[in-house]
Amino acid sequence: MTCKQMQNQERIVLNDSQGELVVDPLMGGAVVNYDFKTSQGLIPILRPGDSFQRSGPFSLGCNVLVPFANRISGGGFETPQGILPLSSNLVGEPFPIHGNGFQVPWQVSQVKDLEICLTLQSHGPSHFQYSAQLRYVLKLGSLQMELDVTNEAEEALPYGLGFHPWLAREENSQLRFNATGCWLENFEHLPTEHVPPGSGSSTDFSTEHDFPDGLLNNAYTGWDGIADLIRPQHGLSVQVTAESPLNCLQIYSPAAEADFVCIEPVNHTVDALNNVGKPGVISPKWLEKGECLSVKCCIEPRLI
Template sequence: MSSTLELCAGEAALGLLPDVGGSIAYWRSGDMEFLRPVTDPHLVAQHGRAVAGYPLVPFSNRVAGDHFRFEGVDYHLAPSFAGENCAIHGNGWQRRWRIDMLSDSSATLTLEHTATRELAPQWPFSYRAQLRYDLREAGLSIGLLLENTDTRDQPVGMGFHPYFPRHDGLKLGFAASSVWTNGPDHMPALRIPAEGPWSFAHMRDVGQAAIDNCYGGWSGSAFLRWPRRGYALTVEASPELRHLVLFTPPAHPYIGLEPVSNMNDGLNRPGIADAGMRVLAPGQKMEGHIRMTVARC
């Protein structure tokens, strides 16, 4: 079993799993767990480890049919989500990350992906990614950097996939202009206004709604509140991350709330102006930042 690296700041503790995709194992302070460790049998590369959050590089969510076309070339990705014919969440979560910098409350992890014959089915371009965690007693900051180390242009996206506990009357609020409905293949089908049952503009109970959809035109802020525990959490993301994937599987004790740069299947949606995939020339970089702040309520 991979060892857990722990950061501390006052009463707060953050467990990291560099060998398991640079993932978060836990984030807690006192009697409150702000992230919920989840074992997902569909993500076989996590080897059955419970993780509470993980980076999404070099793209977020699904790629239809494990296939995309870029600059006239067809690329085929290895499926990475058991039970579905799709690659999902890039390959950073499948790999071991190197510890580059470490202090009591901060860690910087690095992944060097070289598109060798063995690894190209994960992602056909070479890149370097850095992931920085900064823990404070009142919050957690996550920084993502991706650099194109290939000799060719490449399309990239990024984000982070945290799991939040769904107990104690969890309430959620955020503003977004639109949401993508899904077809039978779980791919985006129709863009509609984020209104009615899709709207979280006024904070409301998450309840047992079944949502697994990508919101567009996200304001960059989301608010979670556990009223029976007396805690609230604000999630803020930098302008590069203007899509938000909400995942609320019924009868499960967690939700996913993922700040990301690209819409689901963004690699196959070049005609959509805000699909969110960015083309990096060799040597170019992309960054994204997420800050989660704790408060008592």
């Protein structure tokens, strides 16, 4: 097992007997590449990121979501102190999306054995002030991720956390997970109706299911914390697991022929702060000053 730093690109590489992990602290603390070692050679578990260029956060393998996930409409949301304004943070996106953690450099606090620890001190967006710790561990080829956030603002604020892996797949790949509800969306990718999986335009993945021909971009509620991506071309199953409070699973697939799918464990539904009280809405966690929130997720490849 080895751990080395790529000096030219300031990226960190972890290696064990079954996996290889590359992390870029400067690009939002993101995972660049994560590969599984087999007798066939290296198999990408995450869609391979830029090897040497930093063309953008969504050209990487896995992004960290903090202090909120997905979109927030209406220019912000209401707090006990009044409206907390939020502006768009990505070109081409009318609404703020995925917080700011994926867009800013993180500091390396520790690299040892098969573990990377990163930290972030953030003043913003808007009223948000927080400190965050991000931990990656490579263990027998599996990737364990842990994110902790502490509210350092004077006021109580809602914190949304999650992970945004871009998992590699092939056209014959299938997905399986259990959930009790699904949010449909409109053309702005905002939630419209909460339905049972399989109703309307939603897909039920309770048994192994192909990806739909068109866009799939839904938040699934009542998720049991386990999702399996089956990749028969490589004789591989990739399991994504998460612990509470990551009880919502956002699935994004642009088309059936896409070479990736995003399987995103998050702790709240899309635009939850502007839909409080509606059935199926999962709200982010309100934290008083000094309070913390921790989330964990694991990606584990398995030969089948």
